[in-house]
Amino acid sequence: MSVLTAIGSILSGLTKPLSDAYSAYTARKAAKDTAEAKIKMAKQAGDFNIQLSDAEWEAISKRNESGTWKDEYVTLIITSPFVLLFLSAVASAWTGDPRFIVSANAGIEALKGLGVDLGDLMAVVVFAAVGLKSIGAIKK
Structure with a gap:
């Protein structure tokens, strides 16, 4: 059972x-x-x-x-650190040079130093993309 x-x-x-x-x-x-x-x-x-x-x-x-690029622009800006981290991991694996990963991590740490929570920011962008207005309704 x-x-x-x-x-x-x-x-x-x-x-x-x-x-x-x-x-x-x-x-x-x-x-x-x-x-x-x-x-x-x-x-x-x-x-x-x-x-x-x-x-x-x-x-x-x-x-x-419907004809504006505002939402797409915000999505590109918010997701760019994740894309940067992925591309730097690929470049690091391709070349064998760890400086790509170190540089990407330094950039993300700088964003964290600004007080930006990238996970929450990404959640907001994803929920907005699918048309959900409140994160509180999702986190229940």
Whole structure:
């Protein structure tokens, strides 16, 4: 019975993130549809004062940002230390020279000296990329 419990626990652990992501997707889609309906009704009525919830406002603002590079730029900047570390490890292995790794580690230590937690920063970027607004909801 404990093997079945372990398998069930593993399966629920694997499906919960997918379920949560789908729930977040449907909530964002519903907010976008509601906001667009409110805007359409306001235009027809000639009303310039529209009350939108935070989710509706976010959905509309994301629609307007679809052609910008802002999110991609932030993602590139935040992930660059990890790319640098990977490339320096490859270069170090290729050439047999450990200075590449030492230099990359020195750069990452300098970032840590600024008080930047690269793990939390990476989590924020990944969650933002998939459209999750709060890390607190994920860490529960």
